[in-house]
Amino acid sequence: MNNETLWLIRLGLDRKLFNRDQALVVMRMLGKGAELMDFAQKLIDESMVQDVGALEEVAGHAVARAAAGPPPGNPLLDDEAPAAPAPRPASRPATGGTTPATGGMPQFPFDQIGTLDDAALADAMRQLLVDAGRFGASDLHLSAGSRPFIRKHRALTPITEHVLKEDESLRLNTVLLAAHQKNIFLERRDYDLALALGPENRYRVNLMFHKWGPSGSYRMVPAGIPKLDQLGLRNLEAIRKLLSYHNGLILITGPVGAGKTTTLAAMVDELNTQREDHIITVEDPIEVVQNPKGCNVTQREVGPHTKSFFSALKGALREDPDVIVIGELRDLETIEMAISASETGHLVIGTMHTSDASTTLNRLLDVFPPAQQTQIRASVAESLRGIVCQRLLPGTGGGLVVACEIMVSNTAIQALIREGKTAGLRNVMETGVKEGMCIMENVVFELYAQKKISKETALINVSTRNVRNKIDPAAPSAPPVATKA
Numbered sequence: 001m002n003n004e005t006l007w008l009i010r011l012g013l014d015r016k017l018f019n020r021d022q023a024l025v026v027m028r029m030l031g032k033g034a035e036l037m038d039f040a041q042k043l044i045d046e047s048m049v050q051d052v053g054a055l056e057e058v059a060g061h062a063v064a065r066a067a068a069g070p071p072p073g074n075p076l077l078d079d080e081a082p083a084a085p086a087p088r089p090a091s092r093p094a095t096g097g098t099t100p101a102t103g104g105m106p107q108f109p110f111d112q113i114g115t116l117d118d119a120a121l122a123d124a125m126r127q128l129l130v131d132a133g134r135f136g137a138s139d140l141h142l143s144a145g146s147r148p149f150i151r152k153h154r155a156l157t158p159i160t161e162h163v164l165k166e167d168e169s170l171r172l173n174t175v176l177l178a179a180h181q182k183n184i185f186l187e188r189r190d191y192d193l194a195l196a197l198g199p200e201n202r203y204r205v206n207l208m209f210h211k212w213g214p215s216g217s218y219r220m221v222p223a224g225i226p227k228l229d230q231l232g233l234r235n236l237e238a239i240r241k242l243l244s245y246h247n248g249l250i251l252i253t254g255p256v257g258a259g260k261t262t263t264l265a266a267m268v269d270e271l272n273t274q275r276e277d278h279i280i281t282v283e284d285p286i287e288v289v290q291n292p293k294g295c296n297v298t299q300r301e302v303g304p305h306t307k308s309f310f311s312a313l314k315g316a317l318r319e320d321p322d323v324i325v326i327g328e329l330r331d332l333e334t335i336e337m338a339i340s341a342s343e344t345g346h347l348v349i350g351t352m353h354t355s356d357a358s359t360t361l362n363r364l365l366d367v368f369p370p371a372q373q374t375q376i377r378a379s380v381a382e383s384l385r386g387i388v389c390q391r392l393l394p395g396t397g398g399g400l401v402v403a404c405e406i407m408v409s410n411t412a413i414q415a416l417i418r419e420g421k422t423a424g425l426r427n428v429m430e431t432g433v434k435e436g437m438c439i440m441e442n443v444v445f446e447l448y449a450q451k452k453i454s455k456e457t458a459l460i461n462v463s464t465r466n467v468r469n470k471i472d473p474a475a476p477s478a479p480p481v482a483t484k485a
Helices: 003-014 020-030 036-045 052-066 110-115 118-134 166-174 179-188 236-243 260-274 309-316 332-343 357-366 370-383 411-419 422-430 440-449 455-460 465-471
Strands: 139-143 149-152 155-158 190-196 202-210 213-221 248-253 278-283 296-301 323-326 347-352 384-394 400-408
Touching: 003 020, 003 036, 003 052, 020 036, 036 052, 052 179, 052 190, 110 166, 118 139, 118 166, 118 213, 139 166, 166 213, 179 190, 236 260, 236 384, 236 400, 248 260, 248 332, 248 357, 248 370, 260 278, 260 323, 260 347, 260 384, 278 309, 309 323, 309 332, 323 332, 332 347, 332 370, 347 357, 357 370, 357 384, 357 422, 370 384, 370 411, 384 440, 400 440, 411 422, 440 455, 440 465, 455 465
Parallel strands: 248 347, 248 384, 278 296, 278 323, 323 347
Antiparallel strands: 139 149, 139 213, 149 155, 190 202, 202 213, 384 400
């Protein structure tokens, strides 16, 4: 067996990602000449590894260590084989200064990138990601032709005056990748992945090329899974009622950076805790790892585990699921399959990038051709359980505040959907307060009245004249164009 695969087994055993018996089973399946990637994929396919991000990280370490020779002992045979040396701790190289105190602005020797070898640069990059998370940043951006910057509370802040050159950006954004991942990125010019730096530090990463060169965006994934009642959502009883159904369609919507992933993870955790079902998730990439509790949770990632959301959803219907979670409803085929699954005895939860319930329904329905409109409206009217639409707004006391719109399907809403009169949703939702419904603009106004958000933020997030006049009688009748909260 080659050194890369042996190192994968050794490091995987040390991290307790799988056990020796499982490794032996895979070895018998693939033979002693198994390549590292084939061995890792078989571990995933056979559901022997739950933490795919950690396995990817171990694979990267295995490739690096194999260049220096085989691991100590034979990890498949020697029960007393010495443990592999732990990966070098994430720390600053001596030339880069010291690690900032917890919570301080992250530091990095950007002007010395060219003098660092790959191992030192990888260590410094890991520490940069950890420090950005400790500082409270939600995102880190490393882009050629630009200063590195972070996003915290929706505001962008440069962390250095150094403008990254093309080769510097390429090294920074690929130094933590395994060899096969780097090859995929350079071939496709776009790459999404989940990056794990230990159990407490996970990141959703997007790598791409633009006119100045390579660029990377790193989204910090919370270490733990928050509970629903910790998210600041309104009308939790209405949301929990949606989760009590055993079939139908629930949509979690909002613009980019609105916290949809966190809400979705909290919902899955709620189901995982309260039920004894089979939950299948399809994500791009896997961000929050859901360990089985009351439910058996199968998490699949577009790319490593399945070709597309549609193919995974099609396959899921043959895999005896009770709950299907779709990371994003993007295209006609995926939406059509999700609606069909919700009609055939499955609870389907999906996300969309829309701003309110009315827009969500229009987007959901308008992807279908005119000839299917009557049929699909009838199907959605029967299967839709509710829509939760949220935004994250900058709070007056710092941090972010959740504004949440909730639509719960009832007889009146079903009739509007069948008839294609989604413009009437607002009136029905205003009269459905007892059922847990609320409208985004009214919620924004309440947050303003409670002094949780500023007048400027409130005005940007409402459009009707009546609500705007309540906030500021002198305000224009329409919100500023293309302005972000």
